[in-house]
Amino acid sequence: MPTAAHIAPPLALIAELTHRCPLHCVYCSNPLELTQRANELSTEEWSRVFREAAAAGVLQADFTGGEPLARPDIVQLVRAARAAGLYVNLITSGLPLDETRLQQLIQAGLDHFQLSFQGAREEPANEISGTKSHAHKIRVLEWLKRHRIAVTLNFVIHRRNIDQLQEMLAIADASSATRVEFANVQYYGWAFANREHLLPTRQQLAHSIEFIKQAQTRLQGRIRVEFVIPDYYAKYPKACMSGWGRKLMLITPAGEALPCHAAKIIPDLSFENVRNRHLDEIWGNSEAFQKFRGEDWMQEPCKTCDRRTQDFGGCRCQALLLAGNAAATDPVCSLSPNRPAVDALLDLPNSAAAIELTIPQPAWLYRINPVSG
């Protein structure tokens, strides 16, 4: 097991500022158990975390949530992270935001604005978010054009909108974005609960890959087009979080330090809190970050596989969800003994898709909000 002295610092700090959100997206990556407002870190506590992170060598802060704009002190938090020396990304639904507040965020030093979209068409997008949000996002894009700031559009992709990629790209093309992410839903949290309605068909996926290739060529030098496939269809697993405890550290609204968004589902793993311990020590020494760091924990086939230094065995949470063992090879891997279970999950969308697509609105499990307190 490597010791703290030899571990390079994280590149980015993922700051889940709050779990409150005006949207109720059916694929939200937040845990089913959400943090209450009363337990959220204060402005001062977050500011200290940013200073500790920058001092440890962290380069970027990703402000996310929930909806980071739901924090009344969001402008102060941007200023504090910038003052600490961090590059500040805001990952947002664009609600609640008006043009004055946008200006304040930019003046406070916001570097990069990432606006999430639920689709290209108003009605279906609003169905996914459980809120009237799409038209407002289009207005936010107009405001962004008047500022010199990096803009990324994040389109979250699934069976019910994967056929709209062309319209989504047209929205990006008419905006000031220099980067577009078409990220297929990954199945954790609320998305796991709604998986059967979200998984695309094999044919949809093949079409989308072809479309993305052409778009990347056409837009080179103007817009970077990135595509994240649904890993249930992949041959090899994703390098989840770029490897456990290697590049990224996530802080929950209540100050717990996690190696990834979903880590709390792993049983018998305890997490330390930045309220009680310096961020650098948690990164280097805590049980949670050491647990799946390096290769000692690996089982076969990962243990002796040449790809273990590229994908780090895939995702620990997915191993738990699909194989019942967080130390197993990610079951989406074609080399995993558990791959047949994933193939079985793909039977449903690929056999019944035609019928299901005609259902006007599936019985979505909408993301709720934390109970007030």
Place this chain on the structure above:
Amino acid sequence: MTPELDNIPRLAPGCRLNDKTQQPRTLLMPERALRLNGPSLEIVERCDGRHTVQQIIADLQKLYSKAEAQRVQTDILGYLALLHDQRALDFEAPTA
């Protein structure tokens, strides 16, 4: 895209060097970061919207006078094109 010699390179929105007091010097970009040293740092520091490509080349040829001048020019044009394709750089045309 390779720039013209009279183009003025400027870091794209959301791309900036970290503070002079922070080591190592790093070009911070959306979702990425690029460690810079030696000539790469000298080049990026001059992508400030005030130097033409020609001026950057002349400066670097002076700084690295032992290197072959033509080679320095080729390397700089290649590096600027690479940063541009990664959307880290805008090439602004000179104002008439």
